[in-house]
Amino acid sequence: MRIDKLLAEALPDFSRARLQALIAEGAVTLMDAPYKEDESQDVQDATARPVRSASAKIQPETALDITLPPLKAAEPVPQAIPLDVLYEDNHVIVINKPAGMVVHPAAGNEDGTLVNALLHHCAGSLSGIGGVARPGIVHRLDKDTSGVMIAAKTDQAHKALADQFASHGADGALERAYLALVWGSPKRQKTIIDAPLGRAPHDRKKMAVVSEAAGRRAVTHVEVRERFEPDGKPVAALVECRLETGRTHQIRVHLTREGTPVIGDPVYGRSHMTMANALPDPARSLAKSFSRQALHAYLLGFTHPETGEKLVFEAPLPEDMTALLASLEAL
Template sequence: MADEFLELDEPVDRRVVVAEQADVGERIDRFLASRLPDLSRARIQALMRQGAVSAAGRTLEDPSAKINAGEIFVDVPPPEPAEPVGQDIPLEVVFEDEQLIVIDKPAGLVVHPAAGHADGTLVNALIAHCGKSLSGVGGVARPGIVHRLDKDTSGLMVVAKTDAAHKSLSAQFADHGRTGPLVRAYLALAWSPPDRPRGTIDAPLGRSVKNREKIAIRQDGREAITHWEMLERYPEAGAGLIECRLETGRTHQIRVHLASIGSPLLGDAVYGAGHRTKASRLSDAARAALEALNRQALHAATLGFAHPVTGETLMFESEPPADLAGLIEALGT
């Protein structure tokens, strides 16, 4: 999918160290430091004080205690990210008040700092735009962020500016609109569109076991439901414009779901690589527009939710940006 409700608890790195009979009686912190060379003794002591070291179902908190034979588990959390700083990056603000801000994210803009993108992100832009009102809301690394879009997906996002707004919006996204007014609709250009006018894809998603960078349909994955409706067909190009409404919000959900029914997104190099040759069927204008797009043809066009304070239903619409609009026009001519 393009958009995902953020679960801010990152998985820990669980280490398992086996103490042999010959190790019995040694200090726990010294023993673990010798077996885990990437962790200093001071780091291990800190982890023990945090309750991250255990054995036989018991938490080991005293670094000077002597060990017994058996397995010792050390849960190492991911390193604390550096606090992002504000950067003067232009934002297209659709709506803003004291509680929240809705922006129309351009393609190419990463939402929050991560490996390979330490700065130049939407978060950096928001910090500069909102100032101290955003500080600490929802965590240091992703202040105010309650959902996200892929780097190369354009469209609407809402960001919380207060703790109360963050709590309310997070609950709405976690509920996926089942009991409230949350609406998320995307425009997608897909190859080999389905013959039916509309449908639902209900297929659980999880990390691919073959490629951890990709998402795949997995029976042990998390529930993922996408409702789609055909808006326009381009028979000569073998493509179509589809509106996708999310009932759940998983990473790469729309991209994987449409690919799973044989209709991957135009321009999707990850999930639509097998359809690249279809570009040869396009007119010269459409082929040039697709090359100029240089990303998956996906846009978050509609976003609706309840205002976290007033309860008023807010609904926003975003027209496709110039690159996607140009491709839609070229396919239709």
């Protein structure tokens, strides 16, 4: 059996990701059985060696020793940043993240993040599984993508939610839906985009559709909500995207591949900005000046980790997308 699988079964309160991290840190040791070099010698002590790979196989009757590092206080400092809380109890908190807010501290964004806000709001009651920089964080949204997010307050809730996200909603427990304003108009009313994603070969900061061998499977279900076609020209559309998998920049890359990139996307949509010229004002001005990708995670459904109840939360479109949508609908 794989070592990480064995540990996950033996330690159900730990996520697979947490156990793999412990292995990578050298905290899991393989204990070789006691032995004799020959019958005339005493039994020698068992020897210990660190596990080097989470995927390594373990033989029967072999002992594993796990040394848990001491708990560390989260490095991010609590900050009194207002949060739009959609739901909260002793186990989870669901918020509507505004565009422009980074989820967790990183180079160039050491504070002012969602984590800083959660540390203040939850007063220390956040899961530690996410590590020092990401307490309570189960999933993430891009900085300039707005919408519904959930964070875990206990390690048990974190593991249960992480399992739901890892299964990609295969059991119907997890539901994630986005609204996007895109350039152009999809050819079909409903489309399933099944294209693997990986790092772009010539720009490691970007994602791209790659071969199956080079990337990970990514599936997005797209449905057109509204089409905007002044003078019969397919200029823009409002689409709903439902995730079957959750890869970095998945919706943005998949929609670009279909020739309908998200309006305002500074990374994947620049080549389509001239399409705004086909719009009359004020739609033209609003589209040209839109300062982020017009993408909003409007719906999140999950099974509550404690009660087992299916919960679904929705967040209305933010003001900037509402204004742009209204200008397109007025064409």
